[in-house]
Amino acid sequence: MTAMTVSPEAARRAAAALPDLPRDAEGPVFREPWEARAFALAVALHGRGVFSWSEWAATLADEIARAQRHGDPDTGETYYHHWLATLERLVADKRVTTAETLERTRIAWDRAADRTPHGTPIELRDEDFDLPRSPSTRD
Amino acid sequence: MSASHDHDHDHDHSELSETELRVRALETVLTEKGYVDPAALDLLIETYETKVGPRNGARVVARAWTDPAYRARLLADATAAIAEFGFTGRQGEHVVAVENTPRLHNMVVCTLCSCYPWPVLGLPPVWYKSAPYRSRAVKDPRGVLADFGVTLPDDVVIRVWDSTAEIRYLVLPQRPDGTADWSEERLADLVTRDSMIGTGLARSPQDPA
Numbered sequence A: 001m002t003a004m005t006v007s008p009e010a011a012r013r014a015a016a017a018l019p020d021l022p023r024d025a026e027g028p029v030f031r032e033p034w035e036a037r038a039f040a041l042a043v044a045l046h047g048r049g050v051f052s053w054s055e056w057a058a059t060l061a062d063e064i065a066r067a068q069r070h071g072d073p074d075t076g077e078t079y080y081h082h083w084l085a086t087l088e089r090l091v092a093d094k095r096v097t098t099a100e101t102l103e104r105t106r107i108a109w110d111r112a113a114d115r116t117p118h119g120t121p122i123e124l125r126d127e128d129f130d131l132p133r134s135p136s137t138r139d
Numbered sequence B: 001m002s003a004s005h006d007h008d009h010d011h012d013h014s015e016l017s018e019t020e021l022r023v024r025a026l027e028t029v030l031t032e033k034g035y036v037d038p039a040a041l042d043l044l045i046e047t048y049e050t051k052v053g054p055r056n057g058a059r060v061v062a063r064a065w066t067d068p069a070y071r072a073r074l075l076a077d078a079t080a081a082i083a084e085f086g087f088t089g090r091q092g093e094h095v096v097a098v099e100n101t102p103r104l105h106n107m108v109v110c111t112l113c114s115c116y117p118w119p120v121l122g123l124p125p126v127w128y129k130s131a132p133y134r135s136r137a138v139k140d141p142r143g144v145l146a147d148f149g150v151t152l153p154d155d156v157v158i159r160v161w162d163s164t165a166e167i168r169y170l171v172l173p174q175r176p177d178g179t180a181d182w183s184e185e186r187l188a189d190l191v192t193r194d195s196m197i198g199t200g201l202a203r204s205p206q207d208p209a
Helices: A006-018 A033-047 A052-071 A077-092 A099-115 B018-032 B038-046 B057-066 B068-076 B078-083 B131-139 B141-148 B184-188 B194-196
Strands: B095-099 B104-110 B159-164 B170-174
Touching: A006 A052, A006 B170, A033 A052, A033 A077, A033 B018, A033 B095, A052 A077, A077 A099, A077 B018, A099 B018, A099 B104, B018 B038, B018 B095, B057 B068, B057 B095, B057 B170, B057 B194, B068 B095, B068 B170, B078 B095, B095 B104, B104 B131, B104 B170, B131 B141, B131 B159, B141 B159, B159 B170, B170 B194
Parallel strands: B095 B170, B104 B159
Antiparallel strands: none
16 A cells, blocks of 8 residues: 555646646656655655645645745745655644654764765664764754 | 754765755654655655756767867866766766777666766666666676667677766767767757666667657
8 A cells, every 4th residue: 555655646646736846747856866755755645644735735835935934035946945844844743753753863864874984875773863962963 | 944953064974965864864754653665755756767856967978979178078087077067966076987989888887875976867767776787787788788778799898887985987978870960959869868877878860769
């Protein structure tokens, strides 16, 4: 079932429901690989019924409005930054996870990336969660 | 970016940007909770592999075909020559261009990971990252090329370049015959991604796009 929830058909429905999505004649386009990943994550969550596309669009519009109040130029280049903020907000609002868990995991990935030599796949290990917070990641 | 992530810190040692870290964190947590399946994400993203990044390698190749001075610069220092177009990026910083000739065909494999010059080539295709491609490309490059529908004369030497942490390769394919008076822009349409990996040739003018 999971595979079906992120099918190209599901992605097409997402693109149809979200008229502002950056696209060309064939569908969504992405500036960087992470944008495609963030897109696919939203398609997967929608497929699991975590939110509807109208609910997603309203939250995304709110994130964009908030960013504009803080000076985002809204040239379209930051679209997927708003998309990511929307993902983080909705998974917390829907109690799928918490902002704290996301932050803890982000720090773990940061440590994993720091200890991994260039050219080697970066993988999370349990120890990445255990270490005391390093000065570079303290808010 | 939400306010809680506005801190700005040094990522000299990291391969991952702040944004990439956040995406990875989401995927990890959602996978652990059973909301997403990374393999299913990969499958979907595979359908967009030609839709990520600027994919400007074709323009680089077309210029090298039409401008001998640019070709010389590309072969001497591909990173700098590619930067002339304004294409730079964290995966594109150490690129070496290898030129195909009537006697030599170059093919690129990658050991692992995400080391792939996506600012010039877009996302790596899934087969490129697969273990079978990598092992067969080294042992039986002619067989792999045949799988891609490419048959080269027996007297053409095939050289396989294994991408490393430091160096990513860009194949400069041969310019197709019958394109002598073509513009750089028109030539760029003949340059396929696979021709820049070396698992294909540039399209000939007769091939449908």
